[in-house]
Amino acid sequence: AAVKQYHFDLQVKKVSRLCHSKPIVTVNGMFPGPTLYVREGDRVLVNVTNNAQYNMSIHWHGLKHFRNGWADGPAYITQCPIKTGQAYTYDFNVTGQRGTLWWHAHIFWLRATVYGAIVIMPKPGTPYPFPQPNLEFNLLLGEWWNTDVEEVVKEGTKRGLPPNMSDAHTFNGKPGPLFPCSEKHTFVIEVEQGKTYLIRIINAALNDELFFAIAGHTMTVVEIDAVYTKPFTTQAILIAPGQTTNVFIQANQVPNRYFMAARPFIDVPLSIDNKTATAILQYKGIPNSILPTLPVLPASNDSAFALKYISKLRSLNSLQFPANVPLNVDRHLFYTIGLGKNPCPTCQNGSQLAASLNNISFVMPPVGLLEAHYFNKSGVFTTDFPDRPPVTFNYTGAPLTANLKTSLGTRLSRISFNSTVELVLQDTNLLTVESHPFHLHGYNFFVVGTGIGNFDPKKDPAKFNLVDPPERNTVGVPTGGWTAIRFRADNPGVWLMHCHLELHTTWGLKTAFVVDNGKGPGQSVLPPPKDLPPC
Ligand code: C2O
Numbered sequence: 001a002a003v004k005q006y007h008f009d010l011q012v013k014k015v016s017r018l019c020h021s022k023p024i025v026t027v028n029g030m031f032p033g034p035t036l037y038v039r040e041g042d043r044v045l046v047n048v049t050n051n052a053q054y055n056m057s058i059h060w061h062g063l064k065h066f067r068n069g070w071a072d073g074p075a076y077i078t079q080c081p082i083k084t085g086q087a088y089t090y091d092f093n094v095t096g097q098r099g100t101l102w103w104h105a106h107i108f109w110l111r112a113t114v115y116g117a118i119v120i121m122p123k124p125g126t127p128y129p130f131p132q133p134n135l136e137f138n139l140l141l142g143e144w145w146n147t148d149v150e151e152v153v154k155e156g157t158k159r160g161l162p163p164n165m166s167d168a169h170t171f172n173g174k175p176g177p178l179f180p181c182s183e184k185h186t187f188v189i190e191v192e193q194g195k196t197y198l199i200r201i202i203n204a205a206l207n208d209e210l211f212f213a214i215a216g217h218t219m220t221v222v223e224i225d226a227v228y229t230k231p232f233t234t235q236a237i238l239i240a241p242g243q244t245t246n247v248f249i250q251a252n253q254v255p256n257r258y259f260m261a262a263r264p265f266i267d268v269p270l271s272i273d274n275k276t277a278t279a280i281l282q283y284k285g286i287p288n289s290i291l292p293t294l295p296v297l298p299a300s301n302d303s304a305f306a307l308k309y310i311s312k313l314r315s316l317n318s319l320q321f322p323a324n325v326p327l328n329v330d331r332h333l334f335y336t337i338g339l340g341k342n343p344c345p346t347c348q349n350g351s352q353l354a355a356s357l358n359n360i361s362f363v364m365p366p367v368g369l370l371e372a373h374y375f376n377k378s379g380v381f382t383t384d385f386p387d388r389p390p391v392t393f394n395y396t397g398a399p400l401t402a403n404l405k406t407s408l409g410t411r412l413s414r415i416s417f418n419s420t421v422e423l424v425l426q427d428t429n430l431l432t433v434e435s436h437p438f439h440l441h442g443y444n445f446f447v448v449g450t451g452i453g454n455f456d457p458k459k460d461p462a463k464f465n466l467v468d469p470p471e472r473n474t475v476g477v478p479t480g481g482w483t484a485i486r487f488r489a490d491n492p493g494v495w496l497m498h499c500h501l502e503l504h505t506t507w508g509l510k511t512a513f514v515v516d517n518g519k520g521p522g523q524s525v526l527p528p529p530k531d532l533p534p535c
Contacts, residue, residue, distance in 0.1 A: 001041035006034070010052045010114070017174075018167055019181035020146045024113040025052045025105070031173045032140050032204070033103075033116035040098045040123045046090040048082055055081035058090065059106035060118065061242060062225055062473045064442055065092050067526045069370045069493035072441055075107035077496045077512060078370040080535035088533050098122040099226030100200040100244040102140070109149045109502050115140065115204045120226065129316060130222050130231065133248055136198035137189050139279070141212070141239070141262050143205045144168040144175060156503050169205065169262055169277035176259075176278030187279035191251040198222075199247050203239040206502040208264040208273065209435060209476065211305075212237050213295035214281060215258040219247035221313070225472035227444065228316035236298055238265055238309045240437035242474035242500035255283035257292040267303040267479050268434050274300055303479065310450065310476070317468040325446045325466045326420035326486045333413070333423040334455070336389040337477060337499070337509065338430035340406040353431070354508050355499070356406040358389045361508030362498075365410050367535045370494040373514055374525055383414040385511055395428040395454050396480045412511060415489045417518035422448075424455050426482045433480035436504060442495035442515075444471050445487040455482040474500055492517045493525050 013026045027033035038044055050056045059073035071092040072078040082088045098120045105114035117138045122128060143166035145152050168175035174185040191197060199219075203210055213219075213236040220233045223246035231248075239245050263276040280292055298305040315323035335357045342354035342361065354361040365372070365380050372380035415421060423445075427433055448464040464484065477483045498510030517524035 001043065002039065003043045003045065004038050006036060006044070006046045008033070008046055008048045008058065010048065010050045010056055012052050017144050017182070017185055018146060018179055022146070022148065025054060025110055027114060027116065031113055032142065033114060035117040035119055035138060036103065037119050038094050039121045040094055040096070040126070042094050044092055044094060047087060048090065049087040050082045050084055053084055054110060055083055055107055056105060056110065057081050057107045058103055060090070060092065060101070060103050062101035062244070063092065063094065064097065064444070064491060066095060066491055067493065067524065068092055069442065069495065069525065070528050070532060073106045074441065074496045076364050076368055077494060079368050080533045081107055082533050086533060088531055089529070091529060094120055097226050098126070099223050100202065100246055101226050102202045102204060102244060104204060109153050109206060111204070111502070112143065112145065112149050112206055115142070117200060117202055119200065127320065129228055129318060129321065130248070131196070133198035134195040136200065138172070138200045138202065139260070140172050140202045140204050141210055141277070142170040142173060143208065144170050153506065156506060165273050166206070169208070169210070169275055171260065171262070171277055171279035174279070178276055178278050188282055189279070190282050190284055192284050193251055193255055195251050197249050197251065199249060201237070201239060201245045201247065203241050203243050205241050207241070209238065209240045209437065210262045211265050211297045212239060212260070212262045213297050214249065214260045215293045215295040216253045217249045217258065217281070219249055222246050222248060224313060224470060225444065225474060227471040228321050229470065230314040230316055230468065232312050234309065235296065236305070238306050240474060240476045240500065242437055242439045243472065251283065255286055257282045257286055257290045259292040259294045261295050261297055263297055264300060265298070265302070265306055267301045268432060307478065313470040314468045315471050323446065323468050323471060325448065325469060326488050327466055328420060329422040329486065330419035331415065331421045332387070333421060334388045334426065335423065336395060336426045336428050337436055338406065338428045339432060339434070340430050343405055344408060354406045355504045356508060357511050358386050359406050360385065360411055360511070361406045361408050362510045363408050363410050363508070369512060371528065373494050374528065381410040381412050383412050383514055385411040385413040387413070395426050396433060397429060399429050399432065412514050414514045414516065417489060417492055417516045417523060419489050420486065421489055422484060422486045424482055424484045425477045426455050427477050427480055429480065435479040436477045436499040436501065436509070437474050438477060438497065439474040439500045440495065440497045442491045442493060443487050444473050445485040446471050447475050447483060448486050449484040450478060450481065452478060452481040455484070489515045491515060492523065
């Protein structure tokens with residue numbers, strides 16, 4: 001194992017896209033930011049120096065940070081922000097994980113431009129379970145706004161409806177030639193006939209689940225969220241914000257230029273976002289003047305494709321990489337996901353929206369929750385988050401206008417060390433049904449079941465996949481449906497769980513788990529680093 005050191009200098013830089021130029025926050029002047037190349041077993045030190053005029057924090061999405069939430073990054077959860085002029089060194093070990101993950105700002109909406117890939121190579125001697133690809137490249141899908149993030153957020157919280165929809169989707173920060181003034185902002189990858197490529201696809205978009213396809217080429221999915229899967233081939237993939245997907249492609253077509261394309265999957269009627277980002281797969285020796293063809297993408301509202309695609313995702317579950325699904329459950333949790341009215345007195349007379357779990361909309365604390373937990377500071381949070389919603393109703397029935405009132409609070413759920421948890425996330429039709437990609441910090445979980453309509457505790461568990469369910473860190477709860485996950489609470493600390501749609505997170509669609517220390521050695525939260533930023 002090695003020590004890998006990185007320096008992230010957060011600085012504002014002018015960048016032009018879509019015929020506009022605006023200052024954005026970058027890491028080392030790069031957009032997207034640098035890729036971390038590490039190996040399983042490495043210790044990683046990332047010194048983050050904040051020279052931008054924004055409070056900042058960085059999250060290493062999908063890394064487990066065993067006992068070491070201090071390096072996890074979500075502002076006011078595991079640390080206070082790194083203020084302008086300050087620095088903080090994220091110090092963490094990469095243990096028991098290999099594959100593609102990513103990092104992003106975890107404060108405000110700054111991850112719009114502050115994000116990058118994490119590539120974890122397997123330990124030497126750990127065989128790769130698939131034929132080695134010849135070459136590889138990263139595709140980070142993102143969103144671009146012509147206005148400042150502040151403006152976007154203001155709009156979003158003011159009207160409580162979809163905020164200024166982004167002006168473009170992007171590949172590695174570039175929208176591609178279907179957008180105005182974007183000819184030179186097109187990501188082009190040159191491939192060689194006969195070679196196999198591994199593409200590491202990351203959805204860094206703020207608010208959109210995306211379909212992705214490559215003209216003329218099928219993809220073989222081999223990994224999601226840094227966990228190997230049973231390989232399957234597909235024309236298109238579906239990827240939610242926060243998720244990563246590794247695919248193989250063969251450069252075995254007529255040498256030409258082929259478009260890679262991404263556009264949103266939205267099966268809610270109120271949306272009309274149909275923008276298609278493109279990048280180009282260009283065979284060696286083919287001139288730039290040739291016009292590429294577009295791939296066939298599923299229609300924006302093709303939930304049938306989405307469900308079918310999701311059902312194909314299975315853990316590899318080999319001898320070398322077994323899926324250790326918890327078979328018994330110590331703690332059953334059932335959380336409803338709702339959009340409702342914000343009861344706060346200054347929130348435009350209750351016309352502002354709030355999003356909630358079990359009718360509780362999360363209120364950000366003034367200091368880091370992990371710090372409060374570690375030092376036993378009282379008055380920062382409570383641990384009375386209910387295991388079930390306050391009322392049972394037909395969650396996915398006709399749109400409900402009653403029961404819109406959510407309550408506000410920094411309420412957490414307390415989990416015993418090493419207990420097994422099953423959490424059912426149930427979408428509801430409070431105002432509207434919508435799909436929500438949920439991300440749990442500090443853990444991977446197994447997605448043991450999912451379905452449309454209301455979860456039936458009598459019938460549905462019998463159909464759970466406890467053999468080779470997908471293991472991941474972010475999962476989509478389908479529009480008007482539910483998803484059941486299981487994990488073993490073996491990582492003590494305070495771990496955020498939230499919808500990875502930034503708009504919904506802003507509206508309060510999050511909570512956190514306090515996982516107790518164990519009694520044995522090596523089972524409690526490590527002491528905080530000396531340079532942990534103060535509030
Ligand atoms: Cu990628 Cu809490 O987020």
